[in-house]
Amino acid sequence: MRQVYLGPTDLQVSDIAFGTWAFGGEWGAVDVEESTAAIHRALDLGITLFDTAQGYGFGAAERLLGDALRQRVSREEVVIATKGGLRMDGDTLLRDASASWLREGVESSLRALGTDHIDLYQIHWPDLRTPAEETAAALEQLVGEGKIRYVGVSNYGVEQMEELRSLGWLETLQPPYHMFHRDIEKEILPYTVKHHIGVLAYGPLAHGLLGGHMSPRTTFAANDWRAKSPDFAGETFLLNLRVVERLKVLAADLGMTLPALAVSWTLANPAVDVTIVGARRPSQLDGTAADVPLSAQDLADIDLILADSVPMWGPHPEGM
Numbered sequence: 525m526r527q528v529y530l531g532p533t534d535l536q537v538s539d540i541a542f543g544t545w546a547f548g549g550e551w552g553a554v555d556v557e558e559s560t561a562a563i564h565r566a567l568d569l570g571i572t573l574f575d576t577a578q579g580y581g582f583g584a585a586e587r588l589l590g591d592a593l594r595q596r597v598s599r600e601e602v603v604i605a606t607k608g609g610l611r612m613d614g615d616t617l618l619r620d621a622s623a624s625w626l627r628e629g630v631e632s633s634l635r636a637l638g639t640d641h642i643d644l645y646q647i648h649w650p651d652l653r654t655p656a657e658e659t660a661a662a663l664e665q666l667v668g669e670g671k672i673r674y675v676g677v678s679n680y681g682v683e684q685m686e687e688l689r690s691l692g693w694l695e696t697l698q699p700p701y702h703m704f705h706r707d708i709e710k711e712i713l714p715y716t717v718k719h720h721i722g723v724l725a726y727g728p729l730a731h732g733l734l735g736g737h738m739s740p741r742t743t744f745a746a747n748d749w750r751a752k753s754p755d756f757a758g759e760t761f762l763l764n765l766r767v768v769e770r771l772k773v774l775a776a777d778l779g780m781t782l783p784a785l786a787v788s789w790t791l792a793n794p795a796v797d798v799t800i801v802g803a804r805r806p807s808q809l810d811g812t813a814a815d816v817p818l819s820a821q822d823l824a825d826i827d828l829i830l831a832d833s834v835p836m837w838g839p840h841p842e843g844m
Contacts, residue, residue: 530644531721531722533674535603539815541571542803545802547585554588565810590636590639608629610648610649611629646677650681656684664693695721700727701726701799703734725798734768734771735782771826771829780816783812
């Protein structure tokens with residue numbers, strides 16, 4: 525597993541991170557034993573960066589991750605990133621990057637993870653109702669107290685990053701990025717390169733589509749967010765499935781699995797430091813957690829195939 529420094533930080537991490545979104549319940553029921561085994565398999569593969577969030581089951585994913593890591597490694601052997609700034613108001617999920625909620629969220633995450641510090645704390649989604657000055661001041665105070673080491677954001681645009689960066693620290697961005705979602709190549713990635721902001725890309729397998737196991741008859745559990753997404757139904761889904769079949773052929777010609785091709789494609793972008801892969805069972809990491817160098821011709825062949833694809837978007841808090 526290749527080791528990289530995450531943006532301007534001193535965090536040296538594997539260029540593939542393990543993501544725990546699936547452990548929060550938004551993808552269906554969680555099997556704790558299998559999920560723990562998946563985390564242990566990630567460690568065996570050399571993964572040292574683990575990404576989670578308070579909003580993934582509001583403590584469920586963080587507790588599972590913390591318990592699983594303590595069974596196998598010391599705290600100093602891994603880098604833990606989590607996210608905050610979401611809260612429940614009854615049955616509604618809201619964005620809240622206010623000082624009071626961020627502090628409460630950090631304390632909750634520390635308890636759930638069973639640690640005294642968070643290596644990278646990220647604002648999960650931009651909160652347009654809270655002044656950026658308030659958010660920045662709260663993060664600065666938490667860094668000063670040693671509760672968090674570095675500050676990042678997730679799902680932010682250029683203007684939102686610039687506003688927060690101008691007020692204090694901003695070391696990383698976690699955006700969605702995969703073969704069917706490339707809009708960040710236009711402005712966001714050039715901005716992160718210019719300002720030396722580390723990038724942890726999530727969703728390299730297009731939320732399962734590039735896993736290679738979906739078909740026109742694929743169905744999702746009622747509590748899986750994809751069941752309500754137009755990207756996984758209708759003509760968009762069918763068109764992209766045809767593209768996936770062609771990508772499978774190319775992957776086989778290159779001697780790799782389709783998921784490995786998708787992950788390697790994401791990491792081939794020099795603006796991307798790390799890509800995040802998730803797994804609900806250990807076997808899902810085999811053939812996925814791989815960074816295989818792709819040639820210029822390989823990338824050109826992929827672009828030719830993707831010319832027939834349709835852009836896909838992931839979920840947002842209010843739609844889950």
